[in-house]
Amino acid sequence: MCNRCSPSAQSPRFSTTTVSKPSISTFSGQRIILLSAASLISGFAGYFLANRHDTEAVPRKPQYGSREDCTRAVEELKKTFADDQDAVSTNADDLYSHGFSARTSHTVVVYPTCTEDVVKIVKIATKYRIPIIPYSGGTSLEGQFRGYSSGGICLDMSRMSKIIEIHEADSDLVCQPGVCWSDINDTLHDQGKPKLDPAPTATIGGMLSTGCSGKCQTVVLPSGEVIKTRRRSRKSSAGFDTTKLFIGAEGTLGIVTEVTIRLTPVLPTTVAVVHFPDVRKATEAVREVMLSGVGIQCVELMDDLCMHALNKYGQSEDRWPEKDTLLFKFQGHNQASLSDSGRVVEEIVARHGGFGFKFAKDDQQAADLWSTRKNALYACLALVNGSRAWSTDVCVPVSKLSELVYETKKDLASTGLVAPIAGHAGDGNFHASLLIRDEEELRIAKDVVSRMHGVGIGKKEYLVEELGAGTVELMKTVKRAIDPLGLFNPGKVIGSQVLQDQHPF
Numbered sequence: 001m002c003n004r005c006s007p008s009a010q011s012p013r014f015s016t017t018t019v020s021k022p023s024i025s026t027f028s029g030q031r032i033i034l035l036s037a038a039s040l041i042s043g044f045a046g047y048f049l050a051n052r053h054d055t056e057a058v059p060r061k062p063q064y065g066s067r068e069d070c071t072r073a074v075e076e077l078k079k080t081f082a083d084d085q086d087a088v089s090t091n092a093d094d095l096y097s098h099g100f101s102a103r104t105s106h107t108v109v110v111y112p113t114c115t116e117d118v119v120k121i122v123k124i125a126t127k128y129r130i131p132i133i134p135y136s137g138g139t140s141l142e143g144q145f146r147g148y149s150s151g152g153i154c155l156d157m158s159r160m161s162k163i164i165e166i167h168e169a170d171s172d173l174v175c176q177p178g179v180c181w182s183d184i185n186d187t188l189h190d191q192g193k194p195k196l197d198p199a200p201t202a203t204i205g206g207m208l209s210t211g212c213s214g215k216c217q218t219v220v221l222p223s224g225e226v227i228k229t230r231r232r233s234r235k236s237s238a239g240f241d242t243t244k245l246f247i248g249a250e251g252t253l254g255i256v257t258e259v260t261i262r263l264t265p266v267l268p269t270t271v272a273v274v275h276f277p278d279v280r281k282a283t284e285a286v287r288e289v290m291l292s293g294v295g296i297q298c299v300e301l302m303d304d305l306c307m308h309a310l311n312k313y314g315q316s317e318d319r320w321p322e323k324d325t326l327l328f329k330f331q332g333h334n335q336a337s338l339s340d341s342g343r344v345v346e347e348i349v350a351r352h353g354g355f356g357f358k359f360a361k362d363d364q365q366a367a368d369l370w371s372t373r374k375n376a377l378y379a380c381l382a383l384v385n386g387s388r389a390w391s392t393d394v395c396v397p398v399s400k401l402s403e404l405v406y407e408t409k410k411d412l413a414s415t416g417l418v419a420p421i422a423g424h425a426g427d428g429n430f431h432a433s434l435l436i437r438d439e440e441e442l443r444i445a446k447d448v449v450s451r452m453h454g455v456g457i458g459k460k461e462y463l464v465e466e467l468g469a470g471t472v473e474l475m476k477t478v479k480r481a482i483d484p485l486g487l488f489n490p491g492k493v494i495g496s497q498v499l500q501d502q503h504p505f
Helices: 024-056 067-080 092-097 115-128 181-188 204-209 279-290 304-313 335-351 363-374 376-381 398-415 439-448 460-467 469-482
Strands: 108-110 132-135 153-156 163-167 172-175 215-220 226-228 255-262 269-276 296-302 324-331 355-359 388-391 421-424 429-436
Touching: 067 108, 067 115, 092 108, 115 132, 115 153, 115 215, 115 255, 163 181, 172 181, 181 204, 204 255, 269 279, 269 335, 269 363, 279 296, 279 324, 279 335, 279 398, 296 304, 296 363, 304 324, 304 376, 304 421, 324 335, 324 363, 335 355, 363 376, 376 388, 376 421, 376 429, 398 421, 398 429, 398 439, 429 439, 460 469
Parallel strands: 108 153, 132 153
Antiparallel strands: 163 172, 172 255, 215 226, 215 255, 269 324, 269 355, 296 324, 296 421, 388 429, 421 429
16 A cells, blocks of 8 residues: 555645546656656666677677687697598698798688588687688689688588589489589580580689689578578579678688589580680670570680680681681581571671681581680690799770770880780670799789679778679678678788778778
8 A cells, every 4th residue: 555545655745635546648658757767777788788799708809719729729620520521631731731821821721511510610610709701712813712720620512522513304404512613514414414614623602702603502500500692593682682791702601511503404505716816896796696585605705815826725726817706616506506606606697707717517526616716815824934924814895805905905015015805795794914033023924903703801902893882881880790700711801991990801
């Protein structure tokens, strides 16, 4: 009983006064005040607890484990995978081959075989605050798998190389990230074939992570949680397209453990070659051909210097005019379709000064012609004794390709470096291979080189110029949200120009 209702509490002055009940409006006002006060207290408490958690567990600047923490993490990894003697390696040769540089090296290389293995590794890395650096085919050129300065766990996906499911009726395939694209093509044979044709040893996981190809489905997050970014249906409008979040992220946001690839039917193909008086006319011809609607699978460009290298050091018995050259790969339902496409292309290239048009007479000659392009880099390396190639990778709208290639050749000629050009002209994509022998030539190459396929550490300084400061800062915000401890491939992809004093990514 409240004091107000208790007889002993009533004052004689108010003994004859009628006490009225509080009105509904008065009661509601009091309740609103009490609820508001409770909400404010709860809010302040939540803010305090959240910030205390951020300060203690998720620092603004990642703090990585010491060398002793790395040692303890290695011991726990060995215990966790004690039944698999091939799972954990601290062999010096393994560490070196997986991403050694003068200032950085991995502490350990771990070889998972399934998603569950990856989860275990991620949780151990989180426990000891050890960076994780994914490694796939090892063909990327921008330091994506280089070790971290304080040590780290290199996650080699080569044993996750299974084709899990082939859905012929749905024209797709589910596989692990360590599968080599060439193995997929061999397995599928005449069931279906993905449109993949990168470096021979490139794997699906690496291709996806550097933005080359594939669409991911199963990902292990830095928290150890396993998510599926999309169901297997070709179209979905349910929520954000989180698949795209991990394509091109180079292992900085999650570890892809299963990939879904869309397949295309295997159609008959053939190849044709044609030469041009200069690279501008060749690339202008590409633009018109791509707009003509003929059955073109791809168009490859090799410049005059590249053709010189192939004549001198290539494996083909053919001798080519040392002029800027295009290779066309046609596809169609039958030989008549291929021949029709060939006639259309021959007429187009002739209008742009093309000459020596040669249409493969059979499958063997088509394969020989195509292998000429595949061997181009190795032939070009032989042009300069003792050289190594700094290979660039630039992609622009096809309408801009002719101008860019022409101006690039002029720029390269002014440097004094030997730099043949080849590329996927049908996509607006080309490579200049700068052949360098010493530090001075390396300095010159750095002055003229442009952005490459993937970012890694080699080209992250150009990311703001390419995408804009706002986009890069958005990428950093996403990185901090998904990987607040900064353990996944730290220092890669995102440049340091924006807010560099706040975070290393």
